[in-house]
Amino acid sequence: MNPITPATGADQRQVSRVVIIGAGLIGASIGCALSAAGYAVHLRDHKISHARVAAGLGAGIVDPPVSADVDLVVVAVPPGAIPDLVVHSLQVYPNATVTDVGSVKAGVLDTLWQRDVDLSRYVGSHPMAGSHHSGPMTAHQNLFADRTWVVTPHRRSAAESVERVRAAVRACRAREMIMDVDDHDAAVARVSHLPHLMSVLIASRLTGTADRDLMLAGQGLRDVTRIAGSDPALWEQIVGANSEAVLEQLRSVQDQLGLLIKAVEATPTTKDLRSQLEQGVAGARKIAGKHGAAAVRYSEVVIAIPDEPGALARLFSEVSAAGVNVEDISIEHDPVREVGYLALSVAPQHADALVETMLSHGWAVS
Amino acid sequence: MNPITPATGADQRQVSRVVIIGAGLIGASIGCALSAAGYAVHLRDHKISHARVAAGLGAGIVDPPVSADVDLVVVAVPPGAIPDLVVHSLQVYPNATVTDVGSVKAGVLDTLWQRDVDLSRYVGSHPMAGSHHSGPMTAHQNLFADRTWVVTPHRRSAAESVERVRAAVRACRAREMIMDVDDHDAAVARVSHLPHLMSVLIASRLTGTADRDLMLAGQGLRDVTRIAGSDPALWEQIVGANSEAVLEQLRSVQDQLGLLIKAVEATPTTKDLRSQLEQGVAGARKIAGKHGAAAVRYSEVVIAIPDEPGALARLFSEVSAAGVNVEDISIEHDPVREVGYLALSVAPQHADALVETMLSHGWAVS
Numbered sequence: 001m002n003p004i005t006p007a008t009g010a011d012q013r014q015v016s017r018v019v020i021i022g023a024g025l026i027g028a029s030i031g032c033a034l035s036a037a038g039y040a041v042h043l044r045d046h047k048i049s050h051a052r053v054a055a056g057l058g059a060g061i062v063d064p065p066v067s068a069d070v071d072l073v074v075v076a077v078p079p080g081a082i083p084d085l086v087v088h089s090l091q092v093y094p095n096a097t098v099t100d101v102g103s104v105k106a107g108v109l110d111t112l113w114q115r116d117v118d119l120s121r122y123v124g125s126h127p128m129a130g131s132h133h134s135g136p137m138t139a140h141q142n143l144f145a146d147r148t149w150v151v152t153p154h155r156r157s158a159a160e161s162v163e164r165v166r167a168a169v170r171a172c173r174a175r176e177m178i179m180d181v182d183d184h185d186a187a188v189a190r191v192s193h194l195p196h197l198m199s200v201l202i203a204s205r206l207t208g209t210a211d212r213d214l215m216l217a218g219q220g221l222r223d224v225t226r227i228a229g230s231d232p233a234l235w236e237q238i239v240g241a242n243s244e245a246v247l248e249q250l251r252s253v254q255d256q257l258g259l260l261i262k263a264v265e266a267t268p269t270t271k272d273l274r275s276q277l278e279q280g281v282a283g284a285r286k287i288a289g290k291h292g293a294a295a296v297r298y299s300e301v302v303i304a305i306p307d308e309p310g311a312l313a314r315l316f317s318e319v320s321a322a323g324v325n326v327e328d329i330s331i332e333h334d335p336v337r338e339v340g341y342l343a344l345s346v347a348p349q350h351a352d353a354l355v356e357t358m359l360s361h362g363w364a365v366s
Numbered sequence: 367m368n369p370i371t372p373a374t375g376a377d378q379r380q381v382s383r384v385v386i387i388g389a390g391l392i393g394a395s396i397g398c399a400l401s402a403a404g405y406a407v408h409l410r411d412h413k414i415s416h417a418r419v420a421a422g423l424g425a426g427i428v429d430p431p432v433s434a435d436v437d438l439v440v441v442a443v444p445p446g447a448i449p450d451l452v453v454h455s456l457q458v459y460p461n462a463t464v465t466d467v468g469s470v471k472a473g474v475l476d477t478l479w480q481r482d483v484d485l486s487r488y489v490g491s492h493p494m495a496g497s498h499h500s501g502p503m504t505a506h507q508n509l510f511a512d513r514t515w516v517v518t519p520h521r522r523s524a525a526e527s528v529e530r531v532r533a534a535v536r537a538c539r540a541r542e543m544i545m546d547v548d549d550h551d552a553a554v555a556r557v558s559h560l561p562h563l564m565s566v567l568i569a570s571r572l573t574g575t576a577d578r579d580l581m582l583a584g585q586g587l588r589d590v591t592r593i594a595g596s597d598p599a600l601w602e603q604i605v606g607a608n609s610e611a612v613l614e615q616l617r618s619v620q621d622q623l624g625l626l627i628k629a630v631e632a633t634p635t636t637k638d639l640r641s642q643l644e645q646g647v648a649g650a651r652k653i654a655g656k657h658g659a660a661a662v663r664y665s666e667v668v669i670a671i672p673d674e675p676g677a678l679a680r681l682f683s684e685v686s687a688a689g690v691n692v693e694d695i696s697i698e699h700d701p702v703r704e705v706g707y708l709a710l711s712v713a714p715q716h717a718d719a720l721v722e723t724m725l726s727h728g729w730a731v732s
Contacts, residue, residue: 200642203653215514216558225646225649232640236643240639250630253571267605286573342419
């Protein structure tokens with residue numbers, strides 16, 4: 001099918017009838033978002049009660065559509081069940097574009113190449129959203145708002161199929177991103193599947209740890225092991241479907257772990273440990289919400305540190321009462337005069353107001 | 367000094383005069399807590415402005431005490447500076463018990479054994495609290511409330527020294543835990559230092575990752591890499607001070623990583639990957655706040671899933687308006703009758719009220 005062919009019959013009416021297969025959190029949330037955007041959504045789930053709960057939350061209706069009227073099918077089931085349901089959907093809905101929302105894309109496509117189906121109507125996709133809850137109960141139409149949603153066309157995808165999937169992604173108010181299938185799978189191996197397996201590795205060690213020792217654990221251990229608590233049946237399918245890319249990542253981590261061990265062995269005679277720790281900081285900053293965002297310029301308001309009890313508590317409460325959002329606070333030290341200053345970082349447009357408020361309360365502002 | 371000797375002169379008056387060396391977050395917060403508990407706290411910091419900020423927040427005063435009057439010294443400085451400052455404190459404050467709050471305990475003690483100091487007056491400790499902020503600005507007296515605070519007596523510790531440290535720990539409203547020095551260091555290697563280094567390992571890989579690929583990262587990667595963003599200078603000292611125990615952990619993870627790689631290679635022909643993922647879940651549950659707590663029994667209120675649009679949204683809003691805290695929601699499915707039920711888990715004492723409210727709103731409760 002030629003991507004620049006003018007729209008065919010099916011495309012001359014508005015793309016609007018959708019079947020969602022799998023009324024879990026993702027499927028039901030897509031249903032809510034597309035229903036809110038004006039699509040007619042039909043929900044299917046092998047557990048009718050899940051479809052009914054999703055329908056009760058506004059994700060669509062449980063009545064089946066006329067097959068030929070369906071424009072788009074979204075397969076939102078666990079990874080292991082995706083290929084067969086995509087094949088089934090291409091066969092049952094003759095005019096529909098079919099997409100899936102699985103987190104690994106190459107395997108689905110490989111299956112389709114081996115089956116006698118109309119590949120031009122399949123376009124994979126992968127929304128970056130989810131939750132530790134599964135099932136439709138916590139579904140909502142904003143689940144994808146401002147989240148990345150990857151669309152992975154392949155060389156046989158029809159242009160109108162790609163456009164239908166992209167339109168649905170935009171209707172869910174997600175940020176669409178077009179990626180090659182293999183690039184996508186390598187990227188998720190790196191930023192999602194490997195971190196998951198590392199979390200599993202750390203968490204699984206805790207099963208043999210004395211409760212007494214666990215009393216010494218802090219928030220850090222909780223953070224690092226949280227994702228290891230996710231559904232093992234789901235992750236077995238995800239890792240299995242992306243095993244080549246995952247193995248490449250695991251082997252590379254294995255090499256890096258060897259270097260880390262050498263660095264700790266050599267401490268303090270070399271600076272290797274320090275440089276590895278610093279690289280960790282750089283990586284964490286790259287991903288951390290605030291630091292990952294484009295650098296924001298703040299204005300600094302500098303206040304002399306007063307030498308009286310209770311003064312700072314009063315200062316903080318007055319800054320807070322001024323309604324100015326303080327982005328950062330640091331102590332500036334003058335080693336020669338042995339005095340100090342508090343530097344408050346605020347948005348440039350708030351700096352003048354803060355200075356005025358502080359001066360009016362009698363603080364020494366420089 | 368004999369642990370069962372009756373109290374000496376210094377102990378007959380109430381233990382009350384404390385010097386805190388290092389007015390960072392931990393030191394300043396200890397100062398706030400002890401001041402609130404009635405101790406007289408003197409703050410020392412090589413940056414006088416830090417001590418002054420801490421004093422301004424109510425952590426104590428910056429004026430020095432008469433050395434002989436000091437009952438307790440708390441050394442709250444970075445790990446690398448601890449041993450020398452403990453030695454210094456034992457020499458300068460002749461009647462004081464000296465403790466430190468470092469996260470590794472054996473190294474300090476090793477140093478003291480090699481120096482000509484009164485070991486009986488030193489008792490190490492380690493409060494499990496902290497923050498990503500450093501410096502005194504975010505100090506507060508509740509930082510240690512209900513947190514574990516390990517006290518590590520050694521075979522030369524005097525009983526009255528141990529008691530002074532324990533009294534201070536209780537005054538900070540922490541949960542005291544007595545541990546052997548080596549047991550403590552092995553435990554923190556396992557539950558803190560290893561997870562930190564693994565987080566560094568994952569995070570450091572992100573420095574070479576394309577921004578485009580990072581768009582595919584979710585909250586999981588953020589959680590796993592967050593602690594890698596901590597001060598590398600501090601962590602270099604911590605890992606360096608506990609390198610033997612840390613290396614044991616790292617080598618053990620290396621073995622486990624090898625097994626994980628084998629398991630992924632063998633998927634799906636073996637169940638090894640699945641069982642490793644399941645062990646990760648078990649470990650994550652052991653540490654996760656809610657799951658780690660003693661199992662709580664909830665009552666289930668089961669409501670038939672209504673077959674009309676908007677009904678569930680109304681149900682959830684009515685449950686919420688009833689003021690009952692729903693601990694868990696699940697869908698119970700009856701595969702024969704093809705109907706479903708929502709099971710709401712609530713505290714036993716709220717179950718009756720919830721049932722009554724739901725019935726009064728016309729829901730079918732079973």
